[in-house]
Amino acid sequence: MVRSRANRRLHRIAIYSLFTVVALYTLFPFYWMIASSLKSGQAIFDVTFLPDLKFNNYEAILSDGVFLRSLMNSLIVAASVVVLSLGLAIAAAYALGRIDFRGRSPIMFLFLAVSMFPQIALLSGLFEMIRWLGLYNTLGSLIFAYMIFTLPFNIWVLTTFMRSLPRQIEEAAIMDGCSPLRIVRCIFLPMMGPALMSTGLLAFIASWNEFMFALTFILTDENRTVPVAIALISGSSRYEFPYGAIMAASTIVTVPLIVLALLFQKYIVSGLTAGAVKG
């Protein structure tokens, strides 16, 4: 069918206007956050869409030792969760994806079931475990707790990915004299690059943003992670709520994630679809 010129133009306008609406809907909150962070004092309560480009909120928040400390804590927690959960998930995925043993699928479904529990349901039990392990009010408690939701997802994605790797390559490696460890390290890991990137990044984002466990398991300011630290930012008096500072802190926390996501965008999509579509 040949479309008339006017028709084609109409079609294009429709697509672009839809695109604009979606972009506005998703990006406006970010824009508002950044714009507000760049206004100072009373200006924040005026509805103006253009920022003032005043950086005193950033100065304030970056000279705050507690906030910098919590930024560091978040980095430690998120990075540890990524490294630990990827390491464990790779080992589990090799077993679940490559070795035949009885009870494999029940185990897979158990993992899935674990990831379905609402966080709040786990909270009190997990709290007891953490106290018993002596991890209360340490970063270790958060690393321990976050693995509960990052591991099942990582194991699922990596297992399906591992299954999609050709069996003959593994057999060729066996004939070449590789131990299972060497097969995983030298053959599978490099082939799983995209899947590792995407699962690692998602684990990082999840641990970076988590709030409830971070609020519950940490008692003192110097061990807090960023989401809680931001929530607890308070003004000089109880009648002042420092919107500007909160917005500046949120921006600082969000930007690294956006940069990471943009950098690894290609891998995230290919990693998540690789298990599903053969080829």
Place this chain on the structure above:
Amino acid sequence: MSGIDLINVVKRFGALTIIDKLNLAIAEGEFVVFVGPSGCGKSTLLRMIAGLEEISDGELRIAGNRMNETPPAKRNIAMVFQSYALYPHMNVERNLGFALETARLPTAEIRERVTKAAKFLKIDHLLERRPAQLSGGQQQRVAIGRALVRQQKLFLFDEPLSNLDADLRMEMRVEIARIHREVKATTVYVTHDQMEAMTLADRIVVLKDGFIAQIGTPMELYERPANRFVASFIGSPRMNFLPGLLAREGEESVLSLSGGRHRLAAHDYAGDVTLGIRPEDLMLGGGEATLEAEVLLVEPLGGESLVHLNVGDGRSIVVKAQGKPNIRPGTTTLVGWKHERAHLFGKDDRALLPGRT
């Protein structure tokens, strides 16, 4: 010594028996081809020799030593896979050297062996490339090279040419024959293509449903198939089969076909038989024994033609004739053969020979 002995070897998957009490001895330096239709157990048998499948019962010996429990890497075997199974993230050089790297050989020696194998296979200009940047034929060469560098006494090929197109397949077939001639390793080669089997093998093992239907040199299998299955599997186009009745009459046996009666040397067997004659053994116009037939179709192939004939009862046979015979579909012709080129199969599909049951 690097012969292979399979002694009463059994493979079961659960209650299903794939291979049942199979015996086979492969001599050192021999090129043996396992051939058979899909599902006949030929790949399973190869993988059992490689150590990728467990042996349910019986014994596998390599160079006289029991190997059932030996891990694949310690059996001194190199294997080439159907899908080539190259490591996609390594370049050709590392692919070739990976097994040696795993065995912790000195770098200089790895380099030397890789260079030598690459030269031998004419892939020395591709060493920096990744598998994805190679054509199918080049990937196949790398896969063979990976087996070569290990300098093993035993080579296993699992349908190595089935992913290639016809031209390349022929080229690689010649290449594999050359490698075997120069390396002289004991070779077991699995294929479902009887042409590859005929051209490459010292001996062919025809497998059917986990049993050995026949073992022999390519010409033995072609000239004297032990049963109807081997007869129809080896040779292209397929052997023609016609039903008949064999009866003893004094010092002779008489074969009755729907088109006539033929006197043969005495057979001990009497009863229903199947007559098998290869298309290339049939002649248009005459012979020691003849049938009348209606021409259905003439397929010229250039140097020769395939003539499809209807010999009555809706049975059709194929004749391979030289050049392009001057006959037209719809006409009637005489088709004949020499008795010595005809094969008779009894009710149990086993080949019948004069004087024997």
